[in-house]
Amino acid sequence: MKKVVxxxxxxxxxxxxxxxxxxxxxEIVAECENGFEGYKAIKTLAPDLVFLDIQMxxxxxxxMIELLEDPPYIIFxxxxxxxxxxxxxxxxxxxxxxxxxxxxxxxxxxxxxxxKTGDKPQTTVLAxxxxxxxxxRIAVTSGxxxxxxxxxxxxxLEAYDDYxxxxxxxxxxxxxQTLSFFENALDPRSFCRVHRSFLLQLAQVSRIGxxxxxxxxxxxxxxxxxxxxRSGYPKLKQVLGL
Amino acid sequence: xxxxxSPLHWRVQxxxxxxxxxxxxxLLHWLILINLGAAPGAALTDSLASNLLLLGMCLLTAxxxxxxxxxxxxxxxxxxxxxLLGACWVLLYLxxxxxxxxxxxxxxxxxxxxxxxFFMAFLVAxxxxxxxxxxxxxxxxxxxxxxxxxxxxxxxxxxxxxIRQQLQPHFLxxxxxxxxxxxxxxxxxxxxxxxxxxxxLRTSLKKDRPHQITVSEEMEHLGLYxxxxxxxxxxxxxxxxxxxxxCLDALLPSMLVQPLVENAIKFGLYDVLDTVSITIKGCxxxxxxxxxxxxxxxxxxGSGLKGTGFGLSSVQRRMYLLFGRHDLVTTxxxxxxxxxxxxxxxxx
Numbered sequence: 310m311k312k313v314v315x316x317x318x319x320x321x322x323x324x325x326x327x328x329x330x331x332x333x334x335x336e337i338v339a340e341c342e343n344g345f346e347g348y349k350a351i352k353t354l355a356p357d358l359v360f361l362d363i364q365m366x367x368x369x370x371x372x373m374i375e376l377l378e379d380p381p382y383i384i385f386x387x388x389x390x391x392x393x394x395x396x397x398x399x400x401x402x403x404x405x406x407x408x409x410x411x412x413x414x415x416x417x418x419x420x421x422x423x424x425k426t427g428d429k430p431q432t433t434v435l436a437x438x439x440x441x442x443x444x445x446r447i448a449v450t451s452g453x454x455x456x457x458x459x460x461x462x463x464x465x466l467e468a469y470d471d472y473x474x475x476x477x478x479x480x481x482x483x484x485x486q487t488l489s490f491f492e493n494a495l496d497p498r499s500f501c502r503v504h505r506s507f508l509l510q511l512a513q514v515s516r517i518g519x520x521x522x523x524x525x526x527x528x529x530x531x532x533x534x535x536x537x538x539r540s541g542y543p544k545l546k547q548v549l550g551l
Numbered sequence: 552x553x554x555x556x557s558p559l560h561w562r563v564q565x566x567x568x569x570x571x572x573x574x575x576x577x578l579l580h581w582l583i584l585i586n587l588g589a590a591p592g593a594a595l596t597d598s599l600a601s602n603l604l605l606l607g608m609c610l611l612t613a614x615x616x617x618x619x620x621x622x623x624x625x626x627x628x629x630x631x632x633x634x635l636l637g638a639c640w641v642l643l644y645l646x647x648x649x650x651x652x653x654x655x656x657x658x659x660x661x662x663x664x665x666x667x668x669f670f671m672a673f674l675v676a677x678x679x680x681x682x683x684x685x686x687x688x689x690x691x692x693x694x695x696x697x698x699x700x701x702x703x704x705x706x707x708x709x710x711x712x713x714i715r716q717q718l719q720p721h722f723l724x725x726x727x728x729x730x731x732x733x734x735x736x737x738x739x740x741x742x743x744x745x746x747x748x749x750x751x752l753r754t755s756l757k758k759d760r761p762h763q764i765t766v767s768e769e770m771e772h773l774g775l776y777x778x779x780x781x782x783x784x785x786x787x788x789x790x791x792x793x794x795x796x797x798c799l800d801a802l803l804p805s806m807l808v809q810p811l812v813e814n815a816i817k818f819g820l821y822d823v824l825d826t827v828s829i830t831i832k833g834c835x836x837x838x839x840x841x842x843x844x845x846x847x848x849x850x851x852x853g854s855g856l857k858g859t860g861f862g863l864s865s866v867q868r869r870m871y872l873l874f875g876r877h878d879l880v881t882t883x884x885x886x887x888x889x890x891x892x893x894x895x896x897x898x899x
Binding site (some may be wrong): 328345389 | 721724725727728729730732733735736782783784785787818821822823824827848849
């Protein structure tokens with residue numbers, strides 16, 4: 310039997326999905342009311358299909374999927390039509406606009422049931438579209454937990470292969486993302502790309518010093534040092550108004 | 552249908568009439584003197600000097616009394632001032648005579664005609680002061696009008712925004728989805744919810760809304776809204792309403808508290824994971840109705856004191872326009888609770 314997880318912060322929205330699933334040969338293995346529980350449920354129960362709301366407290370549906378390494382098939386169930394395109398790009402199975410009828414729901418399920426055994430979900434780990442203008446928070450996984458880091462607590466970001474190391478005052482997290490993504494998503498008034506591999510928060514710079522004959526580095530409030538590239542050094546000085 | 556020509560702006564009218572009046576007086580003065588036999592040149596000097604002096608004194612008086620507006624203005628109000636001004640002018644002109652005219656001219660045409668000069672100055676001063684008062688009144692009217700239309704605009708915009716907010720996915724479609732869910736599992740509740748939604752929207756979309764409503768009316772409307780949201784969010788939303796008995800008949804501007812509650816829910820419920828209490832308190836504090844809206848927020852990731860876009864700033868602006876004070880709306884954010892307090896003066 311196929312396993313299904315329902316993730317929506319409104320209990321009635323969850324109950325209607327359960328009601329619509331009544332005639333289907335599926336097992337509802339978990340009902341979650343936010344992205345954190347949803348993440349845990351998906352990691353531990355490995356469902357085949359997930360019904361997912363987008364606007365949820367603290368962690369949006371997109372932010373949650375982004376953290377999954379092996380996402381299952383996803384059917385979005387939301388009142389917002391603005392995210393349909395993003396959902397399409399993420400290769401979601403379907404996008405149900407609340408309120409929807411049993412017939413519309415059945416069309417979505419038909420897509421799921423039509424999947425041949427052996428086909429893998431194509432849900433891509435996509436760049437979580439911030440629901441405001443600039444990224445205000447970054448969701449990372451730490452073990453099986455999700456942590457939300459407010460952007461002002463990020464001292465700097467360091468490129469690391471396919472990942473980005475996010476440095477806070479006394480901890481480091483990894484996120485599968487490119488540094489360029491963060492360069493564009495973060496507020497340029499607060500963050501500056503000073504090196505091919507480094508992005509730092511301007512408020513955390515305590516000193517700029519000389520490293521070698523021609524190179525410079527910036528020291529952050531927690532003692533961490535960030536090398537400045539040849540173009541990064543004047544750029545940083547200009548942004549800081551020096 | 553004939554179209555009347557658009558009237559010239561009152562300021563233009565003001566300057567034109569002043570100019571016309573001034574020139575007429577200059578001319579009149581000069582012609583009288585010539586008729587009496589004075590030399591045109593000297594007559595001109597006399598006209599210019601004495602009238603410019605008078606104009607100067609009038610302007611000075613007008614400027615000095617710019618902010619003085621006695622409670623009851625009438626046409627007779629300025630007679631004493633005009634008389635005083637006329638008398639002072641005559642004396643001043645007499646004192647300056649040696650600098651302006653030769654003795655011959657001064658003796659015949661000035662010293663002998665002091666009384667007529669006084670009356671003319673009195674008339675001119677009186678007309679000038681009345682004219683000035685008229686201009687001040689028009690200026691004040693204009694200011695009142697623009698303040699009034701700004702209040703109207705803000706109220707209308709607040710209303711429109713609230714309606715838009717309610718018809719947006721966040722509220723309307725999620726609520727309809729909830730009704731949809733209840734239809735099979737709890738049809739009685741579904742019907743109740745549908746009726747509540749309908750009542751709520753009917754009040755929100757009403758065309759002729761009074762500018763002020765009582766606290767009990769506003770709470771009834773808000774109560775419906777909160778009931779609907781409670782059903783949507785299940786146990787996660789716990790609204791708490793505490794109203795003093797003495798404040799139920801107090802008056803407040805319509806559409807004032809609604810946006811604040813909408814924001815409290817938006818920020819409270821999407822910032823915090825577990826149960827969220829939204830508290831609305833109302834009580835009388837002397838001549839003020841004090842209303843408070845509180846919601847929890849996460850100090851780390853939450854918006855904290857970040858206004859609420861349109862909501863908070865428009866409330867502050869409306870309160871200023873209606874009551875002329877900036878201190879009626881205060882916000883505070885401590886211990887994870889964001890609080891907005893509004894003091895509404897009761898004017899009866």
